[in-house]
Amino acid sequence: MSPGGTLDRRTVVSDLLQDRGDLLVVTGLGSPSYDVMAAGDHDLNYYLWAAMGSAMTVGLGLAMAQPDRPVMVVTGDGEALMGFGALATIALRRPRNLSIVILDNGHFGETGMQPSHAGQGIEFTRVAQACGFPVVDLVTEHQGAEPLRRRVHARESLSLAVVKIAAVNLPRALPPRDGVHVKNRFRTALRHHPA
Helix, strand or coil, X not given: CCCCCCECHHHHHHHHCCCCCCCEEEECCCHHHHHHHHCCCCCCEEECCCCCCCHHHHHHHHHHHCCCCCEEEEEEHHHHHHCCCHHHHHHHHCCCCEEEEEEECCEEHHHCCEECCHHXXXXXXXXXXXXXXXXXXXXXXXXXXXXXXXXXXXCCCCEEEEEEECCCCCCCCCCCCCHHXXXXXXXXXXXXXXX
């Protein structure tokens, strides 16, 4: 069984967003959006609302459309499970500027903390390796966040990292909930912050 880990999700996400520069960030539904917002709202954050299972595919499309910019998807194990097939497509397309970070607590945090598939033994690292991801990391200690942050900004290779976080419900830091506003703000920021 893989019941998650002990890392503080907010600390890890905040560390990954340090000195972000032109990093484009796509967040999965729920806690990953709250975690990114808690680290500081930014015009280059694309928060997904009511799009469960879509974070990785949105990140893929963005990475392909913006090949000169680093793109990081921050999502949870439950949301990633709903977009499971995307891992195969992403591995085949292999955008060098895309990094996927799965915050894995082994639970469906948004629906009552029921054990997720990841909490019952499904390992995203092994699935990503089987799909052909060139770089796959498992982060279980806090010091693993800094090498991961450097890799995200390097844009040298497609990567997936599973970060084993503690299964706790933290206070919500709600980003803007108007999807049209988030989309328009993001598009405007892309024009005003060229790569």
